[in-house]
Amino acid sequence: MKIDLSGKTAIVTGSTSGIGQAIARGLAAAGAAVVVNGRGxxxxxxxxxxVAKAAGSADVRGVAADVATAEGCDALVAAVPQADILVNNAGIFEPKDFFAISDDDWRRFFEVNVLSGVRLSRAYLKGMLARNWGRVVFVSSESALNIPAEMIHYGTSKTAQLAVARGLAKLTSGTAVTVNAILPGPTRSEGVEEFLAAMAAGSGQSVDEAAASFVREHRPTSLLQRFTSVDEVANMAVYVCSREASATNGAALRVEGGIIDSIG
Structure with missing residues (x-):
């Protein structure tokens, strides 16, 4: 299968590093004009x-905008009024005891992880429907279905993303527009590397040993028995954005190594 996204414009939020940057690289390599987004x-x-260098593409631009705010979303839309592909990847995570999670923490997680995608989908989905082609992808998490006790606010925000994605997919009925979510498991992005380094420092382990310990202790049902790479997650995202994924709509697609113990 050769994925060709020539002539399509793709926005990937939160794509200065990690999963988002890997998705941007993959979309650019497939021929899409890619908009990289971050705050600075x-x-x-x-x-x-x-991204342009890695993908061998000159059609990559950056737009600095904080999509955790309504003003930042407006700025991104003003800079890029139309898009064929929207990947709602911007997100935050933070292990924190439930009893220490403040109201402000809950609001912050929903602003970044949920409302950024809501606002940008509201801005771009209508145009996709009018042109009768488009892809909206929410980068959720296996934590949406397997709520982690150590970061309940994060898991809840990821569950909300699945609800938004499924609801938006219903608006595309009978069109060539799709809305899907992907569910990565623990992934060795830059942010997670920092988390693992802190774990390693506190336990006297190497970072690789800390990663293996985390999977054994916190994701024991994993069939992969390791963290995924950002490129493994990006491969799924690029496929879902492709013309070839035309019959996949309203889905929550797992790329989490079999952590979720379910056949459904």
Whole structure:
């Protein structure tokens, strides 16, 4: 299968590093014009240059905008009024005891993880429907179905993403527009590497040993028995964005190594 996204414009939020940057690289390599997004201008420009170099594509640009805010979403839409592909990847996570999670923490997680995708889907989905082609992808998490006790606020926000994605998919009925979610498991992105490094420092382990310990202790049902790579997650996202994925709509697609113990 050769995925060709020539002539399509793709926005990937939170794509200066990690899963988002890997998705941006994959979409650019498939021929899409890619918009890299993050909060800081210098970091966004550097990431866009890195994506273009890795993908061998000159059609990559960066737009600095904080999509955790309504103003930031408006700024992104003003800079890129139309898109064929929207990957709602911007997100945060934070292990925290439930009793220490404040109301402000809950609001912050919903602003970043949920409302960013809601606002941008509201801005771009209507145009996709009018043109009768488009892809919206929410980067959720296996934590949406397997709520982690150590970060309930994160898991809840990821569950909300699945509800939004399924509801939006119903608006595309009978069209060539699709809305899906992907569910990565523990993935060795830059942010997770920092988390693992802190774990390793506290336990006297190497980072690789800390990663293996985390999977054994916190995700014991994993069939993969390791963290996924950002590229493994990106491969699924790029496929879902492709023309070839035309019959996949309203789905929550797992790329989590079999952590979720279910055949459904």
């Amino acid at each position: 201008k210098e970091r966004v420009e550097a990431a866009a240059a890195a």
